[in-house]
Amino acid sequence: MDEPKPLRPTSEATLRRLPIYHHLLQKRLSTGIKTISCSQIAEELDYDATQIRKDLAVTGIKGRPKVGYDLAALILSIETFLGWSRVRKAFLAGSGHLGSALLGYNRFSHYGLDIVAAFDRDPDRVGTKVHGREVLPINKLAGLAKRMRVEVGIITVPAPVAQEVADFMVSGGIRAIWNFAPTKINVPAGVIVQNEDLYSSLGVLLQKLSAAHRLV
Amino acid sequence: MDEPKPLRPTSEATLRRLPIYHHLLQKRLSTGIKTISCSQIAEELDYDATQIRKDLAVTGIKGRPKVGYDLAALILSIETFLGWSRVRKAFLAGSGHLGSALLGYNRFSHYGLDIVAAFDRDPDRVGTKVHGREVLPINKLAGLAKRMRVEVGIITVPAPVAQEVADFMVSGGIRAIWNFAPTKINVPAGVIVQNEDLYSSLGVLLQKLSAAHRLV
């Protein structure tokens, strides 16, 4: 009776909902309340209370009947589970429109990510500063990543060069890639890729709008 | 025997995958090939071929055994299904970091979306131009949306004011909202909201990275 559970990894759906709860909980924290129940969260977000209870359970938090969860403890539990309590260094490749927006967003450091430098191929960009971070030549990425023990790579370059940039990241020892380019990138086993495809989101929105049209 | 099928709406998972196929198909189109099969797509994207077949079926495309699908017809079928073939006007609220990045991205017009104007509350921003689009005062949003028959609203304002901006959009007759603020917005029935929560994406990435650490 050593490993009775197969210990499945947490479902992606649950992982995506946890930050949504986190936003709400933080908002509530500032109002001064001390506890919150699943039914209250459910009411606010229009989710099913049982689903929220199961989601929160994966973080290891324990609630009390009739009361709910301790708000501060719950926030901490989510942050710990998601890996937001330990800040990891990140390199961003492609300091264009989207890359600059991410660099300008100083809130990621509260969510486990510290973008320490940006990289680009364009000589006009290299050497400039974007929101306080220096832009370095892309060919320095791998070496620096290794030296600085950078764990996360962010790809905001055009799709045709995304694979090449990902290869630099992998060779620099980066083990998790946040990919904003609308293309699949191939990485060796053990490297985590999280695609953020805005077209998928846009596709869902516009399809629903079109479908609504067709019905009415 | 009039409505034998309940006609369920297409699942969100399928809707999110269709744009991913679209990216690949477009890339293939430029190589000159004329047809493509599910097994080829599956090989490339590391998906299950049957899943791809079922996904593509919802767009109404018909394939031929041993051959696959006509590439150009398939692309068109996806575009039509997702509502990308008819371009809809959009207003963007919040011309900050992220809003500017979206305004600078001229490719959305090929994907059914034409951002025609931006809105902001900051007097320093109002009156300027961001990537060719004028920034107008936020209090003009509702009236102009109604007059110009704008269908889509994009929210890139800070979370605490997202609801207020959404209300302006709804009162201007906007029926689909692409929300980048990390907060729930409440809208009347019939209005479509698509949340694009970068923290969800980041949460998935970092949790997987943490979990990988724990195992090794």
Added chain:
DNA sequence: TTACAGTAGAGAATTATTTCTCGATTCTAC
């Protein structure tokens, strides 16, 4: 012509996720 291999499409089986049900617990009010 004929065998063969690759593939779409439909439906069944499997797996994953969400929702329901119920017992146990804990707070509040009487």
Added chain:
DNA sequence: GTAGAATCGAGAAATAATTCTCTACTGTAA
């Protein structure tokens, strides 16, 4: 104290999504 209401937590049931299986079709090559 005791009754009642709210809620957690665990397991069962229902629902949804994915993967498997089989048949029929189509092009290619012997």
